[in-house]
Amino acid sequence: MKKLHTEVIAQAQVAGNFLTDVADVFLFILRIIKESFSGHFEFKEFFHQCYQIGYKTLPLISIIGTIIGLVLTIQSRPALVDFGAVSLLPGMVSTSLIREMGPVITALICAGKIGSGMGAELGSMRVTEQIDAMEVSSTNPMKFLVVTRVWAATLMIPLLVLYADGLGILGSWAGANIKGDVSFSLFFAQAFASVDYIDFLPAFIKSIFFGAIIGIVGCYKGYNAGRGTESVGIAANSAVVNASLLVIILDMIAVQITDMLVL
Amino acid sequence: MKNTAVIEIRNLKKAFGQQEVLKSVSLQLFDKENLVVLGKSGSGKSVLIKCIAGLLKPDDGSVTVFDKNISEISREELGLLREKIGFLFQGGALYDSMTVKENLEFPLRRIKRDLTETEIRKKTMEVLENVGLADALDKMPSQLSGGMRKRISLARTIIVDPLIMLYDEPTTGLDPATSDEISTLINEIQKKYKTSSIIITHDINCARKTGDRIIMLEEGEVFKEGKIEEFEKSTNQLVKSFFL
Numbered sequence: 001m002k003k004l005h006t007e008v009i010a011q012a013q014v015a016g017n018f019l020t021d022v023a024d025v026f027l028f029i030l031r032i033i034k035e036s037f038s039g040h041f042e043f044k045e046f047f048h049q050c051y052q053i054g055y056k057t058l059p060l061i062s063i064i065g066t067i068i069g070l071v072l073t074i075q076s077r078p079a080l081v082d083f084g085a086v087s088l089l090p091g092m093v094s095t096s097l098i099r100e101m102g103p104v105i106t107a108l109i110c111a112g113k114i115g116s117g118m119g120a121e122l123g124s125m126r127v128t129e130q131i132d133a134m135e136v137s138s139t140n141p142m143k144f145l146v147v148t149r150v151w152a153a154t155l156m157i158p159l160l161v162l163y164a165d166g167l168g169i170l171g172s173w174a175g176a177n178i179k180g181d182v183s184f185s186l187f188f189a190q191a192f193a194s195v196d197y198i199d200f201l202p203a204f205i206k207s208i209f210f211g212a213i214i215g216i217v218g219c220y221k222g223y224n225a226g227r228g229t230e231s232v233g234i235a236a237n238s239a240v241v242n243a244s245l246l247v248i249i250l251d252m253i254a255v256q257i258t259d260m261l262v263l
Numbered sequence: 264m265k266n267t268a269v270i271e272i273r274n275l276k277k278a279f280g281q282q283e284v285l286k287s288v289s290l291q292l293f294d295k296e297n298l299v300v301l302g303k304s305g306s307g308k309s310v311l312i313k314c315i316a317g318l319l320k321p322d323d324g325s326v327t328v329f330d331k332n333i334s335e336i337s338r339e340e341l342g343l344l345r346e347k348i349g350f351l352f353q354g355g356a357l358y359d360s361m362t363v364k365e366n367l368e369f370p371l372r373r374i375k376r377d378l379t380e381t382e383i384r385k386k387t388m389e390v391l392e393n394v395g396l397a398d399a400l401d402k403m404p405s406q407l408s409g410g411m412r413k414r415i416s417l418a419r420t421i422i423v424d425p426l427i428m429l430y431d432e433p434t435t436g437l438d439p440a441t442s443d444e445i446s447t448l449i450n451e452i453q454k455k456y457k458t459s460s461i462i463i464t465h466d467i468n469c470a471r472k473t474g475d476r477i478i479m480l481e482e483g484e485v486f487k488e489g490k491i492e493e494f495e496k497s498t499n500q501l502v503k504s505f506f507l
Contacts, residue, residue, distance in 0.1 A: 124359070133356035136316050136349075137370035137423075138342045 028220050032150055035143045042148050049152035053114050057160060064109055065164035068101055069093060069171030077179065086180070090187050091194025093172040094165075098195055102165040103203050104251050107210035110157050111243035115218040118149055119239030122222025123232040131223070146223055150215035157211030158204055198262060206254040210247050217243040267294040269427055269459045270315060274324035277310055284310045286483035287324070292427070292459055297449070299462045299474030301494075301505060306480040308463040309353070312429045315461070316350050317341050328427070346374045349425030349458070353432045355416035357404040364400045367391070367419050374423045390418040393455070394448060410441035414448065421452055428452065428460040434469045446472040467505050479505075 072093050080086045122145060125131050134141040173187040221239040225231040270292035277285040284307040292298050302308045313319040314326055317333045326333040328344055336344065357366050367387045371378065378386070391397045394414040404412060413433065420428065433449060434442035446469045453460055453473075462473050470477060470491065477494055479487040479502065487494065487502060495506055 121360075128354055128359075129352045129356040130358055132313075132318050133350070133352055133358075135318060136345050137373060138345050139369075139373050140342075 024224070025216075025220060028223075029216060031142060032147055032216065032219075035140065035147050036151065039140075039143070042144050045144055046148040046152055049148050050156055053110075053149075053152050054156035054159060057110065057113055057156075058163070060109060060113060061106060061160050061164050062167055064105065065102070065167035066171035066174075068105055068164075069097060069168030069173075070175040071171075072096065072101065072168075073172040073175030074178065077176070087190070088194075089176060090169075090172065090182075090190035094169050094191035094195050095199055097168040097172070098165050099199050099203050100251075100255075102168055103161045103207045103210060104247065106161045106164045107157065107207065107214065107247045107251075108244055110153075110160065110211075111214050111217075111247055112240050114153060114157075115214045115239040115243040116236040118153075118215070118218030119222040119225075120232055120236035122146075122219060123225035123235035124222075126223065126225045127227060127229055127232055142223075146219045149219050150212065153215030153218075154208060154211040157214060158207035161204070161207040161210075198258075202254065202258040202261075206251065209250055209254070213246045213250060214243045217246060268292065269294050269329060270461070271327040272311075272315070272324070273327075275311070275314060275321050275326060276323040277307070277314060277319060277321055284483055285314070285321075288480070288483070288485055289324075290478055290485060290488075292461055294459055295453070295457055297453055297460045297462060297473050297475045299464060299470040299477045300480060301465060301467075301470055301477055302480035302486075303465065307483045308465075308480055309431050311480070312350070312431055312461055312463055316348055316429060317345065346423060347426045349420035349423070349428045351413070351417055351420050351428070351430045351433055353435055355404075355412035357407075357412055357416055357419070359404055361404075362400070363391075363396075363402050363404070363407075363415050366404070366415065367422055370419060371422050386422060390422045391415075393421070393452070394418045410437050410444065413437065413441075413445055417445075417448060417452070421456055424456060426458060428458045430460060430462040430464075432463055432465070434464065434466045439468070442466060442469060443472070445469070449473045465505070 073089060076092060077086065077089060080089055080092070122131070125145070131141045131145070134144060169188065169191050172191070173182070173184060176182050176187060218239045221235040221242070225235040268291040270290075272288060272290050275285050275288040276283070288307070288311060290298070290300075300308050300311065310319060314321050315328065315333070321334060329347065331340065331344055333341065333344075357363075358369065361369065364387060367390065368383060371383055371386060387400070388397065391400065394417055396411060396414050396418070399407065399411065399415065404415070407415060417433075428449075430449065433445050437445065449460065449462065449469075450473055452458060460473075462469065464470055474491055477487075477489060477491055478485055479494070481501060487497070487499070494502055497503065497506075
């Protein structure tokens with residue numbers, strides 16, 4: 001009986017901690033919104049973060065985008081050849097890239113690179129009292145560090161998704177030419193003929209939310225890191241895990257909503 | 264004249280969960296005075312100055328800086344008050360991603376917004392020369408030694424001409440010679456910038472060299488207060504343990 005009682009209390013504490021965390025995240029988001037629209041905006045730092053998040057992630061996204069398009073084409077081609085439907089290949093690949101593969105894979109890569117970077121950088125700044133130093137220098141660290149990073153991620157990740165989509169289709173054309181012979185202009189014409197705004201728009205909108213989630217989770221974990229050096233690793237790790245999980249969950253919700261609206 | 268209190272703390276209490284770090288601390292810092300706060304690790308010294316700078320919110324009691332109660336003023340007022348307070352962090356807290364120049368310019372551009380580029384350059388060089396590191400302008404914090412980081416951090420703090428300086432363990436982790444240099448620097452800054460300072464330390468040499476008055480904290484309370492000579496003559500075991 002006593003063991004059961006202890007177990008119930010332990011479970012209640014876990015549930016209580018979870019609810020406290022949810023409330024903390026909610027308050028953190030409210031504060032980001034408030035700080036974004038009150039007082040001056042740190043444009044210089046925002047552009048610096050856009051450069052860090054956008055430009056510095058380009059090489060990685062270039063490689064991954066191209067390979068995804070190439071692999072998708074090589075894997076799909078035999079099945080389409082069997083059905084005599086190889087002409088559908090550009091449309092099929094472009095639709096799957098634009099609707100799903102491009103946004104989700106780019107977001108997951110960014111959750112790993114950008115989310116962990118934010119978690120580690122802000123966590124390290126917290127541990128070494130740089131955030132406190134900023135505060136005593138009459139600088140609002142929430143505005144300078146968090147708001148700029150979240151908006152930069154929200155803006156740059158959808159652009160990276162578009163870039164990955166483009167390179168994915170280019171990779172697909174390269175893949176189609178390994179065993180076939182299709183001109184660049186014909187492949188692209190067929191690829192884009194199959195894509196409607198209903199394929200592009202929901203994917204672009206969900207990419208914006210992916211960017212916001214990656215920025216918020218990375219900053220939340222780093223900004224609220226504990227005091228020891230161990231906390232930096234924990235912040236970086238949990239930023240990646242939570243951001244990736246939330247991207248997948250949000251993708252599932254976005255697909256359901258798109259499906260309902262299209263029907 | 265050292266009779267005007269620039270900081271007044273009354274019955275300050277601060278706890279983290281069940282752990283009471285500050286039980287009831289009252290003290291005053293007078294104008295142009297160097298007050299040393301001595302105490303063992305965990306006695307609540309750093310928490311005390313973080314409460315003064317508004318980085319931690321007291322559970323009870325009051326912290327008044329220039330006649331303004333830190334807990335009762337708005338965020339904007341706190342920002343304005345902080346412009347008069349310099350805080351030297353234990354590890355220096357230099358911004359890793361910025362050069363020394365950018366570190367120094369960061370508070371200057373935000374607090375003294377009306378300065379021209381020439382004035383900013385001049386001020387930056389002036390404080391660097393004051394801490395004896397005029398050639399470190401373009402270095403990154405990772406390229407600096409522990410003592411150099413402390414000096415640059417000190418330069419970043421004094422660049423905005425604060426009226427109060429809060430030093431959190433300024434000599435911790437430094438060799439005796441560098442510790443002595445930092446203590447000398449604290450005195451020079453006090454003379455040159457006419458600051459009032461609270462120096463948190465457990466380094467007795469630093470306390471001897473810099474302190475006009477000493478307060479000893481023990482288990483979250485003021486244990487003893489007086490001049491360095493009074494501490495040196497004390498027969499109390501705890502006090503003697505610091506002066507061996």
